Amino acid sequence: MPDQPKTREDVKALVQEHRIRFIRLWFTDILGQLKSFSINSEELDDAFEGGMGFDGSSITGFNAIEESDMIAMPDATTFSILPWRPEEQGVARMFCDVQTPERTPYEGDPRHVLRRAVDRANAMGFETFNVGPELEYFLFKDKNGTEVLDEGGYFDLTTLDAGSDVRRETSLALEQLGIKVEYSHHEVGPSQHEIDMRYADALKMADDCMTYRITVKEYAMKYGWHATFMPKPLFAENGSGMHTHMSLFKDGRNAFFDADDPYFLSDVGKAFIAGQLRHARELSSIFAQWVNSYKRLVPGYEAPVYVAWSRRNRSALVRVPLYHPGKEQATRMELRCPDPACNPYLTFAALLHAGLEGIEKGYELPEPMEKNLYHLSPDDRRRLGIEQLPETLGEAIELTAESELVLRTLGEHMFNRYIEIKRQEWEDYRVQVTQWELDRYLPVL
Incomplete structure (x- = not known):
């Protein structure tokens, strides 16, 4: 895996060495859709010096046309050469922080939202918030339907796994892009796959998630196929999740570990998990942000819907992987409800704020x-005080609209725009007449 550049001089040297002709400046809109524009490599000095201006009025969630001037400030540490573009007169990319013309961070920039959350953790004495998400996806024959390429299942290989070659190429491309790959395998559903990235600090990992999604799609397209991170594309099959592992580090040590606790969890770790459980319902529209997300979050398909934690039980929202002696640094929690179509910047920011809230306010962790x-x-669950995630985006967004935590996470500008966009999405869906309704009701009513 190549060494990542650290300064603008490193970037300029790499551009010269590899004869890079174009550099794409990447950022995301409020929904986590990757946006990009390209500059000639000769503009690199200007880009680093003062950023590159662009019109943000057509970017979802950004300012309206009368105050739409934006500046994209490239982050030199994110420079990578795109392996799917030609080597001759090649193409590289850098993620950008979006600023206003006054050179202040733009409040509608998801990267800025995550930076603010990390700043809060730093102010509380935690130097690192590590995140390890597992993004699942489907490969279909083309973008016009859901024709699968194989009938394989979990860990299947050879003839049952039509995607093994493209998965290998995708993994190698991710390594070239500075992303360490730990595992790759066929998932439970037909034509469903997973490539697991090694954990990283939250900002790098959110950037890596965006890179992962476009890389998976580019290499599928190379084979003439279509890759999708849609949470539930196939009826009666498992959906695609993004199980998210998290831990906090303080003074170089894992702040979640306690050798004397029966669960090997420190008070910090317990309070962090308690914060995520307490706020899970109001955060649901962030980590499961689409109408389709709630087709995945139903009992019986591996996606957890009940707000509880466990060590072994994968039907709980949070799992704490079992401790192995000598692996104290690996102590972590795993949140199993996010899906891979979320905005990773907003999701990691919201989850971090929820956990920090638990630590600050001393939330008690219930029994596993x-x-x-x-x-x-249902009676048993009620008696045990186990809540359930929202069943629809409509329910989820109204819980979010009342959430002080999400308001503080996103800031007022982005909070209001997000609620508005998601309410409209739910309304657009709610008035549709589906084929299921016609098949069920038209003959008999």
Whole structure:
């Protein structure tokens, strides 16, 4: 894996050495869609000096046309050469921080939202918030439908896994882009895949998630296929999740670990998990942000919907992987409800704020639920005080609209725009007449 550049001089040297002709400046809109414009490599000095101006009025969630001037300030540490572009007169990319013409961070920039959350953790004495998400996706024959390429299942290989070659190429490309790959395999659903990136600090990992999604799509397209991170594209099959592992570090040590605790969890770790559980319902529209996300979050398809934690039980929202002696630094929590179509910057920011809230306010962690929560009756769950995630985007967004935590996470500008956009999405969906309704009701009513 190549060494990552650290300064603008490093970037300029690499551009000269590899004869890079174009540099794409990447950033995301409020929904986590990757946006980009390209500059000639000769403009690099100007870009580093004062940023590159662009019109933000057509970017979802950005300012209206009368105050739409934006500046993209490239982050030299994110420079990478794009492996799917020609080597001759090649193309590289850098992520950007979006600024106003006054050179202040733009409040509608998701990267800025995550930086603010990390600043809060730093102010509380934590130097690193590590995140390790597992993004699943499907490969389909083309973008016009959901025809699968194989009937393989979990960890299947050879003839049952039509995507093994493209998965290998994708993994190698990610390594070239400075992303360490730990695992790759066929997932549970037909034509479903997963490539696991090694954990990193939250900002790098959010950038890596954006890079991962476009890399997966580019290499699928090379084979004439279509890759999708849609949470639930196939009826009666598992959806695609983004199980998200998290830990905090203080003074170089894992702040979640306590050798004397029966669960090997420190008070900090317990309070962090308690914060995520307490705020899970109001954060749901951030980590599961699409109408389709709630087709995945139903009992029976591996996606957890019950707000509880466990050590072994994968039906709980939060799992704490078992401690192995000598692996103290690996102590972490795993949140199993996010999906890979979320905006990773906003998701990691919201989850971090929820955990820090638990630490600041001393939230108590309830006892773990080691039984299969899907097998409990509604009465049993009520008696145990186990809540459920929202069942629709409509329900989720109204919970978010009342959330002080999300307001503080996003800031007023982005909060209001996000609520507005998601309410409109739900309204657009709610008035549709689906084929299911026609098939079920038209003959008999």
